[in-house]
Amino acid sequence: MFCYQCEQADRSGPIPGCSLTRGTCGKDEPTSALQDLLIYQLKGVADYAAHARRLGAGDDEAAGFLALAMFTTLTNVNFSQTRFVELIRQAELYRAHLKARYEQAAADAGVTPETLTGPATFVPASTTDGLIEQAASHGILAGLEQVGPDVIGLRALNLYGLKGICAYIHHAAVMGYTDPAVFADVEDALGYLGTDPTDIEDLLEHALGLGRTNLSVLDMLNRANSGSFGTPSPTTVRTTPVAGKAILISGHDFPGLKALLEQTEGTGINVYTHGEMLPAHGYPELRAYPHLAGNYGGAWQDQQVDFANFPGPIIMTSNCMIEPRQAYKHQIFTNGPVGWPGVRHIADHDFSEVIQAARALPGFTETAPEKSIPVGFGHKAVLELSDEVLDAVRTGKLTHIFVMGGCDGASPGRNYFREYAEATPDNTLILTMGCAKYRFNDLDFGTLIGLPRLLDVGQCNDSYSAVRIAMGLAEALGCEVNDLPLTMVLSWFEQKAVAVLLTLLALGIRDINLGPTLPAFLTPAAIQIVVERFGLHLIGDDPIADLDKAMAGATA
Known part of the structure; x- marks a missing residue:
């Protein structure tokens, strides 16, 4: 097997990534192979879906299947060989259905249908062993000797960002919220990856396009959550x-x-x-x-x-x-x-x-002494207090806002985020979202301008709310988001975090602090391109030094 889609990837070999019979996450070799094969197959399904949609014959049910199937391949989601075999069989049925749909739409439009190649022609084996054997040709490193590690890594950046987007699409779809334009973007993106692109600039532009797609998805998911369960409040x-x-x-x-x-x-x-x-x-x-x-x-x-x-x-x-x-x-x-x-x-x-x-089962036999933490500080709740926040910024009561969040991991280096949060000055606020907050949300940060200094914005997808808060404050202060006294300190672990990062980059937000370790799928050359192009800061070993730099930059 070979997998390097998450922060847990083994980095001891010549090519960083889990390459033994079992990944750090617990995924075994056959399951990893079936996931790789499913992704290859989905590229072909998406190719037919995109062609049909362009002729007015889009199939949102099939697109919903694409999103769900992609979601199952994220880190720490599904480890069942049986389920992946079932998904491969379903994908073959969808491909046949979409091919027929495309050909009928072409006939109705009086045009000759294209003869699709590559993943669109894939026929899965009839046995599990046969599927695993087929997967050997379609792993993430396929084509490495021909195109080199930089291109492979940027293809992975696109694929993993797309996986995160598909997870968010599925979360919204469960509540009945979908968007044909978003489905079209997913189909086009999978179809693009199915062509094995090699141009680095093109791969970067497509990655930013995925960031823009994800912004639409996060907006849709935000509307789905609030429309289904009410607007979050503290x-x-x-x-x-x-x-x-x-x-x-x-x-x-x-x-x-x-x-x-x-x-x-x-x-x-x-x-x-x-x-x-x-x-x-x-x-x-x-x-x-x-x-x-x-x-x-x-x-x-x-x-x-x-x-x-x-x-x-x-x-x-x-x-x-x-x-x-x-x-x-x-x-x-x-x-x-x-x-x-x-x-x-x-x-x-x-x-x-x-x-x-x-x-x-027994349940809890007694009630423990009560402890609690605050939540519910979505963008609407915070922006309703914008007058107080703006006045505090203007008068110097509030000197800085830190956005600290992302997807957490198990490595000891992630104590960086707790040490960083603990050291933030008392006249600053911390907005947090995603599971990274568990590194420090048990601490008592006190209050500032009548608010808890630590404001829990929500899940990782609620990074959308943090962006809305930043944009609202920038508008009120008559400046750009990048000019705010604001620092983003984000941890990445898996593919949802990749999607969120692409969204922030697509919005033009710069000086994002990212770590504690960088994605194994990006080569040093690819990382340098991203750092220079988008102004990323790679966090170091010393959180206090990084905090001092952020505060110095805010007062410069």
């Missing part, structure tokens, strides 16, 4: 358990949480969020359920300890799953795109089996 979330039967739900699937709350209402079972579900408490229609008891545990990388101590069933709804230990494997259920061999999977939002398990 509240506090209990982080210690209360006595009673309990269910834990993790991931990003707010509709799944809503369905669980509805199905457990009146049962005496308490529901706890975990990880990236924490921001759910900011939505009024979700926190209205009194048995949404609080948030349990920390970031995804701590789940093997947190889950072993949870006395009820656990639902994993999206990315962030790691190998379940035997101590709690019998308590785990997967849902949506998630899968792990030997773990029970729920195809929809019928949680009756989970509720039955909750009744059988």
Whole structure:
């Protein structure tokens, strides 16, 4: 196998990446091969889909399948060989359907259909072993000897950004929010990658195009969340358990949480969020359920300890799953795109089996002393306080705003973000989103101008809210975002973070601090191009020195 799509990639070999029989994330060699083959196949499906759409015969259901299938290949989402074989079989049916649709649309338009080549002609083997054998020719390093590592890395930048976009598309689609223009962009992007592009400038431009697409997707997802559950508003979330039967739900699937709350209402079972579900408490229609008891545990990388101590069933709804230990494997259920061999999977939002398990398991026997953290500071909530914030900037009460967030990982170097946050001056605010906040959201930063100094904006996709806040403040101050007393300090771990970074770059936001380690798929030459082109700053080993530079730059 070979995989280097996330920060966990092994860097000990001549080419950085997990190249043994098992990746750092727990993905085995056959599963990795099937994921590679599925992606190659999806390029061909997208090629037919794009051609059909250009003739007015777009198929949004097929495009939704493309997004879901891409989502399953993200880091820490699905580890089930069986599920990937099923997706490959489904993709073959969609390809045949879209080919026929394209040819009929061409006939109706009186034009001769093109004869598509490359991935569009792929025919999957009839056995799993045959599929794995086919995958050997379609891994991420295919063509390396011909085009070199720089081109391969920039193809990967496009592919991984597209994976993140597809995850966000699926999150919105679950709530009934879709956009044919976004589907068209995904089809075009996959089709483009299917041509094996080699021009570095073209690859960079396409990456920025994906950033613009992702901005539309983040806007759509923001509207989906607020339209479904109300506009987020500030509240506090209990982080210690209360006595009673309990269910834990993790991931990003707010509709799944809503369905669980509805199905457990009146049962005496308490529901706890975990990880990236924490921001759910900011939505009024979700926190209205009194048995949404609080948030349990920390970031995804701590789940093997947190889950072993949870006395009820656990639902994993999206990315962030790691190998379940035997101590709690019998308590785990997967849902949506998630899968792990030997773990029970729920195809929809019928949680009756989970509720039955909750009744059988002990739950919490006593109520712990209450602790809480604030959440719910989305862009609307913060911009409603813009007069106070602007006045504080003008009078010097507020000297700087730090945007600290992104996708967290397990490496010790990520303590950088805690040390950086701890050292921020008392006259500054911190906006945070994504699971990186678990590095420091247990700290008491105090208040400033009547606000908590640490403002939890939400999930990683709520980086959109942070951008909206920055743009709103810049407009009110009559300056550009890049002129604000604002520093972005972002961690990257997986493909959603790549999509968010591309969006920030597409918006022209410069001087972003990124780390703690850089993507293994980008060569030093490719990194240098990106750093010079977009003004990225690579964070160092000393968070205090980096903080001092940020503050000095703000006063220069």
